[in-house]
Amino acid sequence: MTLHTPLIEPVRLAPPETPWRVLARKFARRRTGMVAAAFLLLLVLLALAAPVIAPQNPYDLGQVWIMDNELPPLSTDLAGERRFLLGTDGAGRDMASAILYGLRISLGIGMASALAALMVGIVVGLTAAYHGGRIDALLMRIVDVQLSLPTILVALVLLAVLGQGVDKTLMALVLVQWATFARNVRGAAMVERNKDYIEAAMGQGLPAWRIMLRHVLPNCFAPLIVTTTNQMASAITLEATMSFLGIGLPQTEPSLGLLISNGFDYILSHQYWISVFPGVALVLLVVSISVVGDQLRVVLNPKLDA
Amino acid sequence: MPLLDVRNLVTEFHTGTGVVRALDRVSFSLERGRVLGIVGESGSGKSVTAFSLMNLLDAPGRVAAGEIVFDGEDLRAASEKRWRALRGDRMAMVFQDPMMSLNPVLRIGDQLAETVAIHHKLGKAAIHERVLGALRRVGIAAPLERMRAYPHELSGGMRQRVAIANAIINGPDLIIADEPTTALDVTIQAQILYEMKQLVRNSGTALVWITHDIGVVKDLADDLCVMYAGSVIEYGPVAEVIASPRHPYTRGLIDSLPNGGARGQRLYAIPGSTPPLLALPAGCAFSPRCSRAAARCDSRPPPWQEAGREFRCFYPLERP
Amino acid sequence: MVEMLARRALQSVVVVLVMSVLAFVGINLVGDPVYLLVPPDAPQAEIERATRQLGLDLPVHQQYGRFLANAVQGDLGDSFVFNRPAVALILERMPATLELAVMALLLSAAIGIPFGMWAGMHPGSRVQKVAMGLSILGVSVPVFWLGLILIMLFSVALGWLPSGGRGPTTSLLGVQVSFLGWDGIQFMLLPALTLALHNIALVMRITEASTREVAGQEYVRFARAKGVGPLRLIWRHIAPNVMIPVVTVLGLEFAHLIAFSLVTETIFAWPGMGKLIIDSLLQLDRPVVVAYLMVVLLLYVLINFVVDVLYLILDPRLRARSA
Numbered sequence: 034m035t036l037h038t039p040l041i042e043p044v045r046l047a048p049p050e051t052p053w054r055v056l057a058r059k060f061a062r063r064r065t066g067m068v069a070a071a072f073l074l075l076l077v078l079l080a081l082a083a084p085v086i087a088p089q090n091p092y093d094l095g096q097v098w099i100m101d102n103e104l105p106p107l108s109t110d111l112a113g114e115r116r117f118l119l120g121t122d123g124a125g126r127d128m129a130s131a132i133l134y135g136l137r138i139s140l141g142i143g144m145a146s147a148l149a150a151l152m153v154g155i156v157v158g159l160t161a162a163y164h165g166g167r168i169d170a171l172l173m174r175i176v177d178v179q180l181s182l183p184t185i186l187v188a189l190v191l192l193a194v195l196g197q198g199v200d201k202t203l204m205a206l207v208l209v210q211w212a213t214f215a216r217n218v219r220g221a222a223m224v225e226r227n228k229d230y231i232e233a234a235m236g237q238g239l240p241a242w243r244i245m246l247r248h249v250l251p252n253c254f255a256p257l258i259v260t261t262t263n264q265m266a267s268a269i270t271l272e273a274t275m276s277f278l279g280i281g282l283p284q285t286e287p288s289l290g291l292l293i294s295n296g297f298d299y300i301l302s303h304q305y306w307i308s309v310f311p312g313v314a315l316v317l318l319v320v321s322i323s324v325v326g327d328q329l330r331v332v333l334n335p336k337l338d339a
Numbered sequence: 340m341p342l343l344d345v346r347n348l349v350t351e352f353h354t355g356t357g358v359v360r361a362l363d364r365v366s367f368s369l370e371r372g373r374v375l376g377i378v379g380e381s382g383s384g385k386s387v388t389a390f391s392l393m394n395l396l397d398a399p400g401r402v403a404a405g406e407i408v409f410d411g412e413d414l415r416a417a418s419e420k421r422w423r424a425l426r427g428d429r430m431a432m433v434f435q436d437p438m439m440s441l442n443p444v445l446r447i448g449d450q451l452a453e454t455v456a457i458h459h460k461l462g463k464a465a466i467h468e469r470v471l472g473a474l475r476r477v478g479i480a481a482p483l484e485r486m487r488a489y490p491h492e493l494s495g496g497m498r499q500r501v502a503i504a505n506a507i508i509n510g511p512d513l514i515i516a517d518e519p520t521t522a523l524d525v526t527i528q529a530q531i532l533y534e535m536k537q538l539v540r541n542s543g544t545a546l547v548w549i550t551h552d553i554g555v556v557k558d559l560a561d562d563l564c565v566m567y568a569g570s571v572i573e574y575g576p577v578a579e580v581i582a583s584p585r586h587p588y589t590r591g592l593i594d595s596l597p598n599g600g601a602r603g604q605r606l607y608a609i610p611g612s613t614p615p616l617l618a619l620p621a622g623c624a625f626s627p628r629c630s631r632a633a634a635r636c637d638s639r640p641p642p643w644q645e646a647g648r649e650f651r652c653f654y655p656l657e658r659p
Numbered sequence: 660m661v662e663m664l665a666r667r668a669l670q671s672v673v674v675v676l677v678m679s680v681l682a683f684v685g686i687n688l689v690g691d692p693v694y695l696l697v698p699p700d701a702p703q704a705e706i707e708r709a710t711r712q713l714g715l716d717l718p719v720h721q722q723y724g725r726f727l728a729n730a731v732q733g734d735l736g737d738s739f740v741f742n743r744p745a746v747a748l749i750l751e752r753m754p755a756t757l758e759l760a761v762m763a764l765l766l767s768a769a770i771g772i773p774f775g776m777w778a779g780m781h782p783g784s785r786v787q788k789v790a791m792g793l794s795i796l797g798v799s800v801p802v803f804w805l806g807l808i809l810i811m812l813f814s815v816a817l818g819w820l821p822s823g824g825r826g827p828t829t830s831l832l833g834v835q836v837s838f839l840g841w842d843g844i845q846f847m848l849l850p851a852l853t854l855a856l857h858n859i860a861l862v863m864r865i866t867e868a869s870t871r872e873v874a875g876q877e878y879v880r881f882a883r884a885k886g887v888g889p890l891r892l893i894w895r896h897i898a899p900n901v902m903i904p905v906v907t908v909l910g911l912e913f914a915h916l917i918a919f920s921l922v923t924e925t926i927f928a929w930p931g932m933g934k935l936i937i938d939s940l941l942q943l944d945r946p947v948v949v950a951y952l953m954v955v956l957l958l959y960v961l962i963n964f965v966v967d968v969l970y971l972i973l974d975p976r977l978r979a980r981s982a
Binding site: 393395397423424425426427428431432434436439440441442443444445453454457458489491502505 | 882899
């Protein structure tokens with residue numbers, strides 16, 4: 034019998050992947066998520082290209098003829114020329130064009146307000162997490178109070194107070210959403226803040242803002258992505274609801290919500306297309322954002338999915 | 340005829356990344372009233388053995404091949420209904436962490452009563468008496484008050500006693516204990532070990548005691564079964580296995596026990612670590628860590644029987 | 660435990676006070692309310708008289724003091740439009756809203772919980788995937804659009820159910836209710852379903868997640884190890900643990916239902932509090948808006964408090980921790 038030294042094979046390690054790449058790779062494997070993301074991208078491109086690809090600018094009075102009104106989908110105008118793919122509304126505007134423009138506005142407001150609320154939330158959340166103690170307790174108390182109020186009421190009151198207009202709607206939406214972001218950021222930041230590498234950075238004398246922004250924040254991004262997508266979806270829905278109720282955006286810049294509202298009265302007379310098509314567009318937009326957000330959540334937290 | 344006879348048990352997990360053989364032709368047997376100790380590191384397959392014996396594997400795990408014969412009955416052919424009749428009544432299990440295994444929203448008296456009620460048609464008073472009796476037998480003082488308690492109101496040692504009471508309450512023929520003292524303080528551990536020993540001796544129940552700590556089991560068991568990476572690599576009467584182990588791994592386990600006599604000396608640890616079950620070496624699973632390994636160890640050693648002992652090694656340690 | 664409840668009660672009072680200040684500031688101080696009663700071109704004397712009458716010439720903190728004192732007695736001013744006490748208006752409309760909210764809650768529980776539990780216990784099954792997919796849809800579809808579709812389908816196209824309004828009411832314990840007969844219920848179905856959909860999806864998701872977590876717990880396997888059969892397993896071991904978070908969500912969502920009913924009421928012309936406040940906002944009838952906010956907020960706080968108590972009852976571990 035001979036003594037045989039056990040062999041230990043050197044293991045070849047793959048080059049380290051950034052968390053972003055890992056996320057992208059895992060997400061790319063999920064079929065539902067990729068389909069939704071592709072669809073969402075399509076919608077975004079359509080919205081961006083609206084002024085270029087829309088057959089008609091529905092808010093340019095020179096292009097709209099009242100005689101064309103209330104035409105069902107796939108009809109032609111009186112001169113026998115253009116075809117209205119999705120019909121026209123009560124004032125003769127082409128629904129397809131109106132939807133493209135409405136998509137632009139809905140998406141724009143949703144994204145802008147969510148991102149702005151994210152900024153505010155980051156500032157508040159990081160401040161609370163860094164200082165801890167009293168400041169944290171105070172800030173989180175304010176967040177708790179705001180979150181315990183129904184969003185629709187807060188939005189309603191804000192808009193009633195601030196009045197109509199795009200900027201005021203944006204402000205109201207941001208005020209409604211910041212608290213969720215603040216709470217999430219603070220939660221994730223708290224976890225990071227207590228880790229050793231932050232203590233080390235503090236020991237090196239790095240200024241607070243630098244530590245928080247360069248070290249803590251990047252590690253909080255994972256849950257924040259999910260929150261941001263969800264909030265975007267709810268911002269779009271909330272704005273649509275506000276517009277539907279007649280508060281928020283002015284008539285000159287109709288989002289999908291306002292289009293639906295305008296078409297509401299026509300439902301009873303079987304002219305469904307004025308309301309339903311903008312509605313479908315809205316639902317597709319919100320659903321695709323939600324699905325992407327949900328798939329991201331599953332990828333980031335595999336325990337949640339079977 | 341042995342109470343429990345396990346032959347060539349194979350358990351597989353069909354995961355997304357491949358089929359994992361958690362148990363590879365595991366065999367052992369147990370007579371009535373005897374204690375079998377199953378020892379192994381994490382990942383050796385000891386808990387899987389316990390769940391396989393009770394048919395409690397969670398998907399994607401399943402028993403793929405082999406025989407489990409309990410009191411003459413072929414359990415692998417049994418229906419789920421038959422299994423339910425056996426579990427808790429003729430064969431019972433004690434889990435590792437009693438905080439997780441007791442239902443947090445039910446009182447312990449109710450949980451114990453349930454174990455009786457689903458197997459026997461008895462009146463409330465009779466069940467009540469049985470519960471009290473079981474609590475007393477495991478050494479719980481003031482059982483009447485304790486019955487109304489919720490699991491979180493008891494200490495760790497108490498909770499495990501309740502779990503043991505749950506196992507013995509119907510007077511089973513076999514108890515399978517999966518690391519029952521691992522989650523407890525050392526002093527409580529010793530107590531429970533002692534009390535289990537008494538219980539088993541007094542009632543003639545067979546016991547399978549699963550642990551990673553060979554020191555725990557050497558005073559309790561009659562026979563010892565050592566597992567590594569899903570196979571039984573040594574099996575025999577406990578005193579003999581400990582005094583003269585044949586397999587190098589068993590020797591390593593025994594050597595790593597802290598020894599009261601050698602003060603100031605470094606504790607021995609087997610070099611390396613258990614291989615992941617998805618990437619087992621082709622031959623003997625222990626060979627990468629074995630100082631005695633040679634070319635022959637690239638193929639799997641078959642079980643070798645010698646004088647009432649069984650081991651899997653081409654180069655076993657010498658008999659003294 | 661009492662101490663914990665008292666602390667929660669105190670917190671609730673603080674929230675109510677904060678909201679009252681915000682409501683007071685936002686409604687009474689922004690803009691000049693006097694011009695609602697009196698046209699801008701009225702003679703100065705009239706304007707002054709109206710100002711005094713409304714107490715608008717007093718310093719702010721005194722106005723708030725008056726506001727608060729009145730509020731505690733249940734007087735939140737008279738509606739500018741109807742010339743009746745605002746609180747009375749709200750209370751008149753409350754049963755209609757509560758009817759809808761309760762029915763929506765029952766629907767969410769009746770549909771959401773069984774489906775959610777089934778999906779949670781069969782992870783990876785086709786039904787689970789479909790259920791989860793539908794639930795995303797349910798959470799994303801805007802309430803008002805759903806109402807539209809339902810009206811189109813069931814009222815206009817099929818003609819089965821009425822498209823708006825409330826059915827005939829009967830008196831129950833002095834309150835006008837409409838659920839005591841098919842005549843009344845048929846008017847309630849579409850709005851309640853619309854209101855409930857978002858909730859059904861939410862309840863389904865939470866129940867599924869909770870069930871999945873509970874089903875994987877050791878105590879479930881422990882119960883199986885002692886021979887407990889599948890039915891009993893669900894009934895005595897899984898369900899009580901699943902229901903803890905689900906019940907709390909249902910309770911909190913009830914408050915949400917009451918708030919969100921205003922959209923549904925607008926679509927279906929349901930004469931509840933919600934419709935009233937939309938109209939009042941558009942007509943700048945401030946006392947009614949304030950009264951609505953205070954009432955809804957009080958309901959909110961009350962419901963949150965009840966949910967806290969419920970949580971303590973359901974989970975014995977919390978009782979010990981707070982004792």
